[in-house]
Amino acid sequence: MSINRRKFLNRSILSSFALSLGIISCKDEKAKSTDVAEASLTNSAPKYPITIATWDNRGATEAAMKELLAGKRALDGVEAGAKIPEANPKDTSVGYGGFPDRDGNVTLDACIMDEKGNAGAVTFLQGIKHPISVARKVMEETPHVMLSGQGALDFAIAQGFKQEEMLTENAAKAWKKWLEKKEYQPKVNSERHDTIGILAIDQKGDISGACTTSGMAFKMHGRVGDSPIIGAGMYVDNEVGGAAATGLGEYVMTTLGSFLIVELMRQGMTPQEACEEAVKRIVKKYEDTGEPFQVGYIALNKQGDHGAYSIQKGFNYALYHKENEAFEADYFNKDKK
Ligand code: SD4
Numbered sequence: 001m002s003i004n005r006r007k008f009l010n011r012s013i014l015s016s017f018a019l020s021l022g023i024i025s026c027k028d029e030k031a032k033s034t035d036v037a038e039a040s041l042t043n044s045a046p047k048y049p050i051t052i053a054t055w056d057n058r059g060a061t062e063a064a065m066k067e068l069l070a071g072k073r074a075l076d077g078v079e080a081g082a083k084i085p086e087a088n089p090k091d092t093s094v095g096y097g098g099f100p101d102r103d104g105n106v107t108l109d110a111c112i113m114d115e116k117g118n119a120g121a122v123t124f125l126q127g128i129k130h131p132i133s134v135a136r137k138v139m140e141e142t143p144h145v146m147l148s149g150q151g152a153l154d155f156a157i158a159q160g161f162k163q164e165e166m167l168t169e170n171a172a173k174a175w176k177k178w179l180e181k182k183e184y185q186p187k188v189n190s191e192r193h194d195t196i197g198i199l200a201i202d203q204k205g206d207i208s209g210a211c212t213t214s215g216m217a218f219k220m221h222g223r224v225g226d227s228p229i230i231g232a233g234m235y236v237d238n239e240v241g242g243a244a245a246t247g248l249g250e251y252v253m254t255t256l257g258s259f260l261i262v263e264l265m266r267q268g269m270t271p272q273e274a275c276e277e278a279v280k281r282i283v284k285k286y287e288d289t290g291e292p293f294q295v296g297y298i299a300l301n302k303q304g305d306h307g308a309y310s311i312q313k314g315f316n317y318a319l320y321h322k323e324n325e326a327f328e329a330d331y332f333n334k335d336k337k
Contacts, residue, residue: 047304098214197244225249271307
């Protein structure tokens with residue numbers, strides 16, 4: 001067992017213990033959750049249109065809100081939002097400019113889901129700048145939910161998408177540097193994850209969600225993460241709300257985090273409480289599996305109340321209701337510097 005792993009274990013155990021005794025910020029947390037719950041009970045004024053995205057993706061929430069204010073569907077909003085980081089070469093976790101796998105290939109994963117429960121996804125897609133739009137086409141133009149690899153690429157081209165080089169100079173440089181040591185270590189936050197999961201409620205009160213990523217930097221060739229998996233990287237249910245994930249996908253996939261959060265909200269939890277429970281499940285199940293890792297969740301219920309929570313410090317999110325703002329999320333490992 002490595003020192004780091006032991007430290008993480010100790011911290012996690014101490015944190016859980018302290019939380020269960022109410023020693024650290026449990027009181028504050030409860031107060032916050034109660035406020036949210038009471039607000040949703042007493043304030044029947046709809047808090048939508050609204051949109052929330054993982055990380056400080058205010059460009060994305062801006063683009064989404066533009067669609068919502070124009071009276072478009074939440075689906076149009078989340079697609080427009082997801083396209084912003086997809087096209088940004090500086091965003092090294094999404095679309096164009098995303099860091100490649102260990103063989104130098106940028107492989108992209110995305111999914112989208114609407115208020116009727118329709119869903120579309122692409123995995124291991126190469127050479128297409130907007131996988132989220134291909135995912136939407138899969139949803140709208142095929143009898144399937146998910147297309148992968150060459151099949152997804154053939155479909156995209158048939159739908160009129162342009163094939164382009166996704167590996168930027170900056171990403172190629174980072175890959176060549178990585179090749180010097182070839183160490184695969186999914187970092188906590190030293191290198192930010194920027195995968196975008198975005199949720200929106202439109203003027204009619206309908207919810208949709210989208211999630212798009214280039215996955216973990218320097219992953220094995222062929223690896224697919226949580227982001228394109230409906231229920232893992234993102235999930236919406238128009239009766240309840242939605243959730244989306246970022247971080248180390250392997251643990252989001254094996255706990256079906258976004259679906260779990262929606263189901264916890266269905267059972268009465270606030271979005272904040274549901275995000276916290278989903279994070280705690282991962283910590284409890286996988287705390288002894290290796291180096292410290294990060295997972296962060298956002299959630300939105302149908303009243304427009306939101307929640308966000310992560311394992312480690314450093315996760316933030318963008319929220320646009322009346323104003324477009326970014327917030328630091330609360331997190332589990334409070335005693336970690
Ligand atoms: C994945 N969840 O492929 C993604 C990675 C991520 O910001 O969130 N990066 O596992």
